Amino acid sequence: MLKLENLTKRYNTGDLALQGIDLSIPNGQVLALIGPSGAGKSTLIRCINRLVEPTNGSAILNEVNLTKLSSRALRKSRRKMGMIFQEYALVERLTVMENVLSGRLGYVGFWKSFLRRFPKKDVNEAFRLLDRVGLLEMADKRADELSGGQRQRVGICRALIQDPDLLLVDEPTASLDPKTSRQIMRLINELCQERGLTAIINIHDVLLAQMFSQRIVGLALGNIVYDGSPEGLTPEVLTKIYGEEDWSATIEKVDDEDAEV
């Protein structure tokens, strides 16, 4: 259970990015966060694992108030929050395996990680995850040799090897082509189902959000303006989130056949 209470962020520039967000997400729910650029989607998920320090309010994950933690305790809590990034954010000059294993850094001591002597259990898990996403034979390649879709899969493995309770996903498909986008979204969705993971997925693409999530939250100017089912996204709602536009092409009915593609 993740609970946000009055979560507020004001940047040093004075911009109020989040205006007191209240949101509670039950375990196992995959939630899509939609909204225009600058609505505060990235800020919201970064305030949860405190890559951005919230100005006010609290984020409570499984009874732990993340906003109150000391830096040491925060590091420990971050291990339980996997994050997937827009531009993959792999360490380009490290190998795929090193990138995946870097997900275990919170569990492994400095010298062990410096010398790349990860526990056998972690290495086995890394191989298993790479196999699951179809990249087993790429383990020894450098991250910058992979294609966009492959890199995002490595990013997913890095997040999952943390053995997280919560996935924070920041625009996972923004740099990918439409087909790869769907594949990546489906993969994230499947993995969440397999492991019963809670996930918050920031996404621009309204159709993808509808296809792959159980609940949609619309954010505009740091406020929640919609919270409901994917089917409830009517032109009026989209106008409320994004502003006036012709939405007839965006909310084509998502039928099951389409979701199978």
Added chain:
Amino acid sequence: MVVIKKQDELVWKKRTTREQWINWFYWLIGISIVLFAWKIISDKTVWFFVQDAPRQAADIGSRMVPPKWSYSLELIKPVWDTINIATLGTVIAMIIAVPVAFCAARNTTPHSTVRIVALFIIVASRSVNSLIWALMLVFILGPGVLAGTVAIGLRSIGFCAKLIYESIEEIDANQVEAVKATGASNLQQMIYGIIPQVLPTIAGVGIYRWDINIRESTILGLVGAGGIGLQLNGSINTLAWTQVSTILLVILATVFVSEWVSAKVRGAII
């Protein structure tokens, strides 16, 4: 940029007429200063010597040929010293420069006071030429290879640290953020997120500085800090011009080899 409306037409010019005149005026001032400075230099030059220059150059040139090839055997030891001064000096400099660079970079410095100290080290090291470092160190450490090595090292710290810290400040912060999000400690973020990104720069800067240091260390002997400069100085003082030409050729060959080596190594890293 100006857009002027003339009847129905829009006319575009880079500058207004007024700006154009001001521009010409600055050019006039600039050229006048150059001509004035030229005149001062010209007045202070003894033109008799300058007119004599081609004859003098030809004279020294003729005394330099043929180079005294047998002398080159005596140069093997000094050349070896020179290369060692450059190499050891660079190694010492890099060992100190890398931590200094991490303290000087805005995104990795432990504290702003530490950053100021690191920047001061960089400026202090860069502001003194290696020949001057050597001059002082010969007094402190006595003449010889050690003084030269330390001089080269001290001079190179600032150069290397500056280039490395600028590259640290330009790293992709997303990669570090991703490592941080896994719960990694600060040191782990450094070895997984930052070092892989700056490693090519660190290696490249080290090689580049080594290449420069080979050339710089050929001159240190002039002040007694070891290396081939000692022989060069001695030969010029005794007017042994055939030896001078031999030394110059040996230096040329050494620099040539060092250029080749550093180009090869740099190609292999990047």
